Structure formats: C-alpha cells, structure tokens
Amino acid sequence: MVLGRIHSIESFGTVDGPGIRFVVFMQGCPLRCLYCHNPDTWEKKRDGSEKNRDTSHFREPGDLLAEVLRYKNFIAKGGVTVTGGEPLLQPAFLKEFFRLCRENGIHTALDTSGYICSAKALEVLEYVDLVLLDIKTIDAELHPRLTGVGGENTLHFLDELERRQIPVWIRHVVVPGLTDDDASLEALARYISRYKMVQKAELLPYHTMGAYKYEAQGMEYPLKGVEPLSAERLANAKAIFKKYGL
Template sequence: MSTVEKVAAPVGRVHSWDLSTGVDGPGTRFVLFLSGCPLRCLYCANPDTWRMRDGRRTTADEVMARIEQHRPFLEAAGGGVTLSGGEPLLQAAFTGEILRRCRALGLHTALDTSGFLGTRASHALLRHTKLVLLDVKSYDPAAYRRLTGGRLAPTLAFARRLEGLGVPVWIRYVLVPGWTDDDASVDALGAFLSGLGNVERVDVLPFHKLGAAKYDALGIPFPLRDTPVPDRGLVRRVRDRFAAHGLRAC
C-alpha cells in the first residue's frame, strides 16, 4: 500500500514583525524581521537580531496566517510585505518561501538586505521579489570593513546582478558623521549607482541612537554612543551629492 508523506512547512527563526510606512517599500508594509546576521555594523540599532538562535521558531504557515490577517489593509494602502532582519538571506530557503507565497497572493514583495550574502539569493527567490532594499554601508572598502566587519565586494556584485535581472532597487545609506559622510566616498558611490539602470531612489538615513538601550540590556558596549547624530545641513548636503549624479535622493 502506497503512502503519501506530508511535506512539513518550512521553518525559520523570526525576531518580530511590524506594520510600517516609509522606507521599507511602497505603501504600508508588513515587515517581517528575521533573526541572524553575519555583519556587526557599529551603528546597528537591533543587536537583539544578531543571533539566529535567539529568534522564535516559526513556520511559513504561521507567518502567512499573520500576513493574511492584514492583507486587505495592505492591498488598500498600496503596500505589501518586506522581509528584513537581521539578514533575511541568512535564511534564504525560508525567505524564498515567504516571498513565493506572498506573490501567489498578489502582494508586493520587498527584500531588505546588505547584499553580503547575495550569492544565497537564488534566481527563483529574486523572481518573487518585486523590490530590493539594498543597504550599502560605505563605498570605501577599508571603511566598510571597519564599520561592519565584512567585505564590500559581495554587495557591489549583488547590485550588478540585480541590474542584470532587472530587479528594481532602493538604496539605503546610513549617514554616520565621521564614518560615511566623506564627500569623495559619497561621490564614488553616486557614480557607481548612476551607472546602474535599476536604482529607483537612494534613501539617506540619518544615524540615530534609539537602539542604545538594547545594548545596555544585552550587556554589549554601543560602539558609537559618543558619535553625534547628523544635523539637517549634513543630511541635505549628502542628499544633494547623490542628486548631482542624477539619482533620486530622499
């Protein structure tokens, strides 16, 4: 007698979820924050997402049930679903499954990633991704290494791959005084991005210290505690430098 095995729903490690409007993609977004990240950005506001094992074990069915609850509102608000982290490509199979199921429902999908693990994003995963929010931490390789502990090259390679596949991209650039405000580096990044045909906008995100309490709770030193937040003039200057390269800077 033949038997049919029931295929288990993919399981991931989820930190939390939230509803947001702003830089997580168009319209109102259901943002799923996955646990685990290979980088250790000095300005990270969510050190509680670094370790995958700290996330809640969650099935794709559970995630989709939650998304379904908000689906009418997301559709009415012209929004969709954004997978963030941590780094969602650290759990590429789980991330790909959520993206696939969301697209099957007709929901707009976005992937928020540093691109450091871009090689883990299969063509199938990217086929179900309508927008990539690509976090470029710095365009200077040495500064990138000091700021994140990782390498810049994988992110740039991923950016070029996304262009080749025609996947729309929003760049996220965290502006940290003394770290990412160098005119030459900003101009070099602007020149690189303007050479790509799929970059729709550059979001210059002012560095903040809202995550400092999380570091205290975890007993981890916050490396940039004494770094000032950028003033409006600096933010405007950096946005203007990106705009000078023909980019839509927000």
C-alpha cells in the same frame, strides 16, 4: 518542513518600501555594523546550542502568510517587506514565503546587505518585486571597519539585480566622521547612478536611538560619543546625490 526564525513583526510599517507594509524582522546577521540599531537580531542561536533554542519565534511560511492575509486590505497598495538581521541567512524559508505572497498578489520587498550571494540566496530573487539594498560604503578599506566583513559581495549582488532587472532602492547610513565626507558621498552617488534598475537612494541619518539595546544586552555601544547627523549635513548629502539624478 521549512521553518524561519522570526525576531519580530510590524503590521503597519511605513518606512520599509512603498505604501503601508507588513514587515517581518528575521533573526541572525553575519555583519556587525558599528551603528546597528538592531543588535538583538544578530545571533541566530540564543545560547549557541540547537537543543535549547527558544522555538517560540519559529514560523512556517504558510502560518506567517495567514497572518499577513489578515491585513491584506490595509497593505493592498503596499505589501510585505522582510528585513532583519539578514533575511538571506534563511533562504529556503524566504523563498517559500515570498512565493506564497506572490501567489496571493502581495508585493514583496527584500531588505538586505547583499552580503550573502550564494546560489540558494539568489533563488529567492525569483519571487522578489523590490530590493532595498543597504550599501554601507564602497571604500574597500572602510567596509571591514564598519561591518566586520568585506563589501565585495554587496556590489556583486547589485550587479545581479541589474542583470535580473529587479528594481532597487539603495539605502545608505550617513555617519559623522565615517561616511559623511563629501568625497565618499560623491563616489557612492557616482557609482550607483550607472545602474538602470536603481530607482532611488534613501540617505538615512545616523542616530543613537538603538543605543539602549546594547546596554540591555551588556554590550558597549561602538559609536559612543558620536553625535547624530545634523540636518545641515544630511541636506548636503542629499544635494550631492541629486547631482547624479538620485
């Protein structure tokens, strides 16, 4: 039996893909992004043990689909988006869930960092209609500082999506002092503009709305003191991307 660990569910999502969407947040993530607003999704095991895990968040693909189908009329022009955490940590569950969605005529979107590029993870793409690919930066030195891991896999994942002709929306968080300088924005826009399957780029302004979650878990917020991105800097970033048709 394939089970997936689910962090939470949003039945009427409007910002994670086209139309109104049923959004599934998966538990577990190998990245530790400095600006993450969902640190509560990081750990796959709450206490580090298999025996004492809280199984209340485990779901079977068919069980989760049954809940999705309750909202099928509302998401008819949207679909299902699976995000996280990092969904591809649980590829067997994800593949089966997306397969069931596809059988029921439901549009599927995967929100991922692309960090996990294993054969099992790539099998999931057989049943994915759209990928929301989070590119943190293409600067090889900055990526580990931002996320705790290298960024090579994300770019390999983008190559794989291009090869398979799977539509992609690029997501990029613009953080003051880290990723909001014109040179970095220009480099990223130029890089992704050469991919035919990239349909759009979503520039997400850095905010501090998730800071309270760190305090709730007894953690120090990594970017304490960094102000949210200004409207002017966001407009500047958008202007740079528009130059490249994005």
